[in-house]
Amino acid sequence: MKDSTKRRDYGTGKEALLRATVHVVAAKGLRGMTFRAVAEEAGVNNTLIAHHFGTRDKLLAAALEWSGRQSIAAADLSEYASDSDSYIQALLENILTTRSSEIFQYEMILEATRRPELQPAVQALYRRYVAALVPGLAPAGLVTDSSLGRAVFAALDGLMLQYLSAAITAEELIDALRSLRAVLPSGPR
The missing domain is CATH 1.10.10.60 (Homeodomain-like)
Structure with missing residues (x-):
């Protein structure tokens, strides 16, 4: 107990x-x-x-929605627009402090591949993440449309999964995030 x-x-x-x-x-x-x-x-x-x-499914869907809101609130994506090093540091701190939440979300994402009734909650989670990401990147002219925003989030999502599963180290994650920032289209500064 x-x-x-x-x-x-x-x-x-x-x-x-x-x-x-x-x-x-x-x-x-x-x-x-x-x-x-x-x-x-x-x-x-x-x-x-x-x-x-x-029901168990209603509890899981509510927990997924809650954990997504918590993760989005904890990450200040607007930092990316003006200072990518600050953004990378904030992202790492977020991962370290919300590790359980991130693992839970991946568990739910994988479960939704087997259980279609969970797919709407997962789809909503990804929509919220992309919707939070795009405005944080837009001020620097980095990403202004949801298609590129989805692609950038997919890269971040994959990197986080690799980090959480110990496929890459924190240093490799930082290097990958810097490389991602370097290849993003940017507008006038």
């Missing part, structure tokens, strides 16, 4: 359950995510989960 200090960190209500869901899935995978495991992680009775979300 988790100690009460850890449980207090999750907060209260629905958000505590969403945060606990993200952590359980990141640690145990989707097969290990049960109402009981989430309730234990959050330090609540598992009947609260059914009360707030009804």
Whole structure:
């Protein structure tokens, strides 16, 4: 059983359950995510989960939406427009502080390939990420349309997956991000 200090960190209500869901899935995978495991992680009775979300799929979809909002809020993409080194540093800090959230999102993305009912939540996640990315890059004339924004996000997404799976080191991630910045079209400065 988790100690009460850890449980207090999750907060209260629905958000505590969403945060606990993200952590359980990141640690145990989707097969290990049960109402009981989430309730234990959050330090609540598992009947609260059914009360707030009804089904496992509704809980997962809500946790995916919540974790995406948290990740977007934590990353200040506007930094990229004026100072790519600051952006790279902010991105690394974001990855390190939201590791569970990022792993959870990849678990959900892969699960959606097998379960079409989860695809709308994953599609919405990617739309939100691209929508957050494009305005952050536009002031420097880097990316002004959603097609290129999707391509840039796909590169960032792939690099993050490689980093989280230990396929590349932090130094290799930094080098790749700098290379990506160097090849992006830029407008007048």
